[in-house]
Amino acid sequence: MRSNHSCTRWMLSVALLLDVGFAASLCRGDAAQNPSPTPAAKPKEPAAAAPAKLAGVKKFPEWDKVVEGAKRLEGLFPLYYNEKEQKLFMELAANQYDKELILPIAIARGAGLMYLGGETLNFGNQWLITLRRAGDRILVVRRNVRFRAQPGSPQADAVKLSYTDSVIKALPIKSEKNGGQLVLIDLADLFMTDLAGIGITPDPQRSTWAEVKAFPKNIEIELSAVFSMPKGLFFYFFGGDSIPDTRGTQVVIHYGLSMLPATPYKPRLADDRVGHFLSVVKDFTQDVHETPNVRYVTRWQLEKEKPAAEKSPPKQPIIFWIEKTVPREYRQYVREGILEWNKAFEKIGFIDAIQVRDQQSEDQFDPEDIRYNTFRWITTSAGFAMGPSRTNPKTGEILDADIVFDEGMIRYWRQEYLRIAGIPEGIALLLSGQQQAFFKLFAADLPQFEDAAPALNRILAEKRGTILEQLQQSPRLALHPSFGLMGCPRCQMGPSMQQQLEVLAAVLAAKGQLDPGGKVPEKFIAQAVKEVVMHEVGHTLGLRHNFKASTAYSLKQINDPSFTATHGNSGSVMDYLPANIARKGEKQGDYFSPTLGPYDYWAIEYAYKPIEGDEKQPLAKIADRAADPNFTYATDEDLFLNPDPRINLMDLGDPLEYAKNRIQLVRTSLAKLQDRVVSKGEGWQRAREAFSTLLGELAHAASLSADYVGGEYTCRDHRGDPHGRPPMKPIDVAKQREAIRLLQDEVLSVKAFQFKPELLRHLAPQYWRSDEPFFFLAGSYQYPLHQQVLAIQRIVLSRFLSPRTLRSIQEIAVQADPGQEVLQLTEVFKALTDAIWSELPVSAADAKKEQKLSLSVVRRNLQREHVSQLARLAIGPRRNLWSELSMLIFYYYGETAAPADARSLAKHHLRQINDRIQWTLSGKGTKVQMDPATRAHLEDLHEQIEKVFKAQLELNEL
Secondary structure, X not given: OOOOHHHHHHHHHHHHHHOOOOOOOOOOOOOOOOOOOOOOOOOOXXXXXXXXXXXXXXXXXXXXXXXXXXXXXXXXXXXXXXXOOOEEXXXXXXXXXXXXXXXXXXXXXXXXXXXXXXXXXOOOXXXXXXXXXXOXXXXXXXXXXXXXXXXXXXXXXXXXXXXXXXXXXXXXXXXXXXXXXXXXXXXXXXXXXXXXXXXXXXXXXXXXEEEEEEOOOEEEEEEXXXXXXXXXXXXXXXXXXXXXXXXXXXXXXXXXEEEOOOOXXXXXXXXXXXXXXXXXXXXXXXOOOOOOEEEEEOEOOOOEOOOOOOOEOEOOOEXXXXXXXXXXXXXXXXXXXXXXXXXXXXXXXXXXXXXXXXXXXXXXXXXXXXXXXXXXXXXXXXXXXXXXXXXXXXXXXXXXXXXEEEHHHHOOOOOHHHHHHOHHHHHHHHXXXXXXXXXXHHXXXXXXXXXXXXXXXXXXXXXXXXXXXXXXXXXXXXXXXXXXXXXXXXXXXXXXXXXXHHHHHHHHHHOOOOOOXXXXXXXXXXXXXXXXXXXXXXXXXXXXXXXXXXXXXXXXXXOOHHHHHHHOOOOOOOOOOOOOOOOOOOOOOOOOOOXXXXXXXXXHHHHHOOOOOOOHHHHHHHHHHHHOHXXXXXXXXXXXXXXXXXXXXXXXXXXXXXXXXXXXXXXXXXXXXXXHHOOOOOOOHHHHHHHHHHHHHHHHXXXXXXXXXXXXXXXXXXXXXXXXXXXXXXXXXXXXXHHHHHHHHHOOOOXXXXXXXXXXXXOOOOOOOOOOOOHHHOOOOOOOHHHHHHHHHHHHHHHHOOHHHHHHHHHHHOOOOOOOOOOOHHHHHHHHHHHHOOOOOOOHHHHOOOEEEOOOHHHHHHHHHHHHHHHHHHHOOOOOHHHHHHHHHHHHOOOOOOOXXXXXXXXXXXXXXXXXHHHHHOOOOOOEEEOHHHHHHHHHHHHHXXXXXXOOXXXXXX
């Protein structure tokens, strides 16, 4: 895809200014045990402790005078709350100084997409703090828990010398009593600030305390933070329409303070063959190892009530509360999705390890309370789900989990809002050289990217300076969900499922299995909800994504309901799975996965199987089964640089076979589409939406197929694993050629994109656009078919001609055995030229044959793009400061310049194309008859190619 220049320049500036990097793991799994809701108990009076030594004696205001009119709330830290005057104080005892506390931060109620209600803000980097007295102040110290050494060792002294904690706040003491053993602080000094670092500075005159609660082991406080927010970038991309007046934006932020659990917990070492979230510390006592990093899996504290029994309930089960916000019609499927994981725990000896309770009206508790695990339902229309959790960063113990499910996921016919919100992420990926990751994430949405590009260009050109200024002042943007892989804040399973429900609706309607204008049957919605819930619960149990799991089974197995009832549609529910839709005449299996896959059982076994004594050998024995095809694994970072074409989102079985099936399914579904998806009396807008959805499936299929060219199979097996495989294996050349032929026929050929005029005449736009959040990005009134087709064709061109692919083809060739045939660069270049220029004569003799030549707009656009990409390869990038910065970022991510052979071949094929154009245009003996548009097109390309050959290369580019 050709990224628009203003967008890419802007997004690179964003990356450089904000260092968005790898901010946090997707849908981080961390969590806590759940007591039943009970009234807060009164704590005992704090034990006497020696008062802090002060440099001098300071007289504070009288305690009773400060807290006059306030109600005392007993808890871990007694609170004094004067609701009328909106004052909130906290009592701190001397024996509570320097005790480690967890400080969870979440958005209880949000404001559109930018500040998502229910989002945990620091789940990827849990804060441990201590409160320390220094004179007349209480210092809030954020502990540095990533570095350690054995106490008393020389390395411990070195760590103490090298690393320090961070003092993030100094809170003035408001009063004291009992000789300084008790002090009083104003919580406004701590929380009525941008403590979370998300760009919100509350106005103290307008901000209020929304909830104030104290419990024996924790306190929970909600701040209704009111602040003025300039429109700018937020207004254009992140849901500014959801705020009536940005001068009074209001976000409710939840803060908690709780002690680390006192129960003994044994950390479990991680293994790179199994995908778990990690807590990583650097233990410098291990100076004989290659790295000081110690990686623990994140998991719950789960122990058998009866350790000697083969199967036993846990001492403390993992309890999820289904919040009252969840619609009643979906609660059953939410419950089923959560409890499905008990099958994996039962296999390792736990009975009812996970329990589910429905929140009743009398159950008054805060979902953000670290003592409760909740399943929440919110309404931002963004169509997402996420499973944030909290862990003890020192050990990996999960303390709390809260799954957030957006109702927009099941509103599958309107996705423009989601797609537009994803544009900044997509451009950021392209900018950082992550073309492969971009296509894997956004191939199906590529036509919409193209349609919105002109409006985006206008916005960015007009407001570039203002936007950059706001970005520098708003670190929240670096963590926004739309940055996806760049910021890694949340899972995208929900949006992916929303898209698949739309695909399913279009295909079923086209097959005549739905009445015109009908909706997907409720049983399919229920299956989809259950699958997403299983996925998100997996995250809260500590499991990462597994984007290779969908290749564990064949399509034949997946369409056998008796097989999938026990094995699922994939090796793991931690993959992003599409709706399984069989072609006409084929057996139809489950549309969505009904249960866990074998990988899920394996990952749970590694993390939770009870092991007595030294765990090293038993854990290695579990992980040694990595070569089992059912346990195949690849995760988020593999989308970036891993050349394995089996690592994808939204595929099933062999990706190439899946792509073939999907292309055929789409082409048969497009016939009479407008009559099948639109009911009598309804506008034709749904025909446009269904057409765009199916076109997106073609784009996704093209991306899956293109990944085979220059691809390589990879695995994580260790030496000595049973049936272990080498880490890399070249893909058979016959398989790569099969992918090339498919793309030549279905994407690059003359017949590839021919649609019935009657269908195109019925692709009506949405007339009520002004009430949509991004109506100004809605694109053309007329359907922009040509630019959307070109967007799909660019997937193939960009993949085949990317420097990474071209270098990969050369590098993989040297791994082949002697005499083994491999794919060559010459074959790739020739395949493109043969498909794209098939109408033009290949020799001067052919040009003399009588023929008529009329190139369609689709063909002319494709040919221009091919010449443009070959020219960029031939002459290289223009060198300036901007390109130097870009190349530095590309190098960091593994993207380098194209190999010299590729540049030579690009010039060679430009000459060949130019010769064919000249033979066609020549008036000497030629009998080729052309329409004026075709002749003008070829003359223009001839001039462009001539300019390429006249271009002077700088010496440092040779």
